Amino acid sequence: MAATLITALALMLVLEGILPLVAPTLWRDTFKRVIELADGQIRFLGLTMVLIGLLLLSLLG
Numbered sequence: 001m002a003a004t005l006i007t008a009l010a011l012m013l014v015l016e017g018i019l020p021l022v023a024p025t026l027w028r029d030t031f032k033r034v035i036e037l038a039d040g041q042i043r044f045l046g047l048t049m050v051l052i053g054l055l056l057l058s059l060l061g
Helices: 002-022 024-035 039-060
Strands: none
Touching: 002 024
């Protein structure tokens, strides 16, 4: 179980690091836009990401 969690964390870090590696300006501009969103919009974005992740997990499992 621990190996699976570490693998998942490593994969997340790789995926999260691709955009700042290949397009740092786009990455910075994206964060500037997110900062300007209202709290409710950020929560909705987070909820959407969680639901997509759970959907993908259920399709794989």
